[in-house]
Amino acid sequence: MIEPEPLVCGIELGGSKCVGSVGTGPDDLRGRITIPTGRDAAATLQRIVAQMLDWQSVHGPIAALGIASFGPVDLSPPSRTYGHITTTPKPGWRFVDVVGTLTRALSVPTRFDTDVNGAAVGEGRWGAARGLEDFAYVTVGTGIGVGLVVNGRPVHGFGHPELGHVRLARDRTDAWPGSCELHGDCVEGLASATAIAARAGVAPDQVPADSEIWHHVAHALAQLLHTLVLATAPRRIILGGGVLQSRPELLVPVRAMLLESLNGYLDLDALVGPIDDYVVTPGLGPLAGPMGALALAVDAHRAHTPPATG
Numbered sequence: 001m002i003e004p005e006p007l008v009c010g011i012e013l014g015g016s017k018c019v020g021s022v023g024t025g026p027d028d029l030r031g032r033i034t035i036p037t038g039r040d041a042a043a044t045l046q047r048i049v050a051q052m053l054d055w056q057s058v059h060g061p062i063a064a065l066g067i068a069s070f071g072p073v074d075l076s077p078p079s080r081t082y083g084h085i086t087t088t089p090k091p092g093w094r095f096v097d098v099v100g101t102l103t104r105a106l107s108v109p110t111r112f113d114t115d116v117n118g119a120a121v122g123e124g125r126w127g128a129a130r131g132l133e134d135f136a137y138v139t140v141g142t143g144i145g146v147g148l149v150v151n152g153r154p155v156h157g158f159g160h161p162e163l164g165h166v167r168l169a170r171d172r173t174d175a176w177p178g179s180c181e182l183h184g185d186c187v188e189g190l191a192s193a194t195a196i197a198a199r200a201g202v203a204p205d206q207v208p209a210d211s212e213i214w215h216h217v218a219h220a221l222a223q224l225l226h227t228l229v230l231a232t233a234p235r236r237i238i239l240g241g242g243v244l245q246s247r248p249e250l251l252v253p254v255r256a257m258l259l260e261s262l263n264g265y266l267d268l269d270a271l272v273g274p275i276d277d278y279v280v281t282p283g284l285g286p287l288a289g290p291m292g293a294l295a296l297a298v299d300a301h302r303a304h305t306p307p308a309t310g
Helices: 041-059 098-106 115-126 187-191 194-199 211-231 241-245 248-262 270-271 286-304
Strands: 008-013 018-026 028-036 064-069 112-116 135-141 144-150 237-240
Touching: 008 028, 008 041, 008 286, 018 112, 018 286, 028 041, 028 241, 041 211, 064 098, 064 115, 064 270, 098 112, 098 187, 112 115, 112 286, 115 144, 115 187, 115 237, 115 286, 135 211, 135 241, 144 187, 144 211, 144 237, 187 194, 187 211, 194 211, 211 248, 237 241, 237 248, 241 248
Parallel strands: 008 064, 064 112, 135 237
Antiparallel strands: 008 018, 018 028, 135 144
């Protein structure tokens, strides 16, 4: 007899909104809620707790919880600040105990990771990276983040990768100093939605399609992908986030500039196939983040469930 999939809950904490989901996977969602992140972390988390408890009363016991959060976050279980958002510039969220607050409500196995690592896990389970052990998920939104999966697991070191802040080989035609408060012209300072708005003076979706700004954005993203290709040799790179959702045509110059930058050093076509199948959009579309949190919950449940015996 096949046991039914457990009911799990995923919480994606983003810089502007939080998305909660309950179900067993993208094809079986029992509920979803979106609320503003806001400046009052305690009030936001209590709204999430109330929703989780309501879902449990309606749909039955929740077996596990996955939390995918904006950062920086502390991912080291022995640390006294494990489960906290740490040195974020977001007002009201510095050193907030996210995991402690949410797990006290449910007391179930929990897995905690960055929002981009969560999205990567979701894409690996249900999306554009199914069947792959090594891949990267890049989100281009308010900021830029990279979720790296190597040998089937998200990469963690003393913390988590912050590849949105790598420095780049600049486009020689671009002298704009960048918008990052810490690094100026890192990739986030050149290609994030925040950077685009700072450079253009209008929201990214209002920048004309033929603006030279998009050339500079594509160049910065291609340089980030160049770094990823040489650093971890991912078998696929997934480009998601709000900027790519509104400007999917960016994929075309990013792919071309990546190949130009590599300059034949690697034969990607022989190694991983055509560039159009190598640099792709998320298979889960805009649900990559929320489903990533749900995928973390599935992993938390499996890690705490002994294998069935015949």
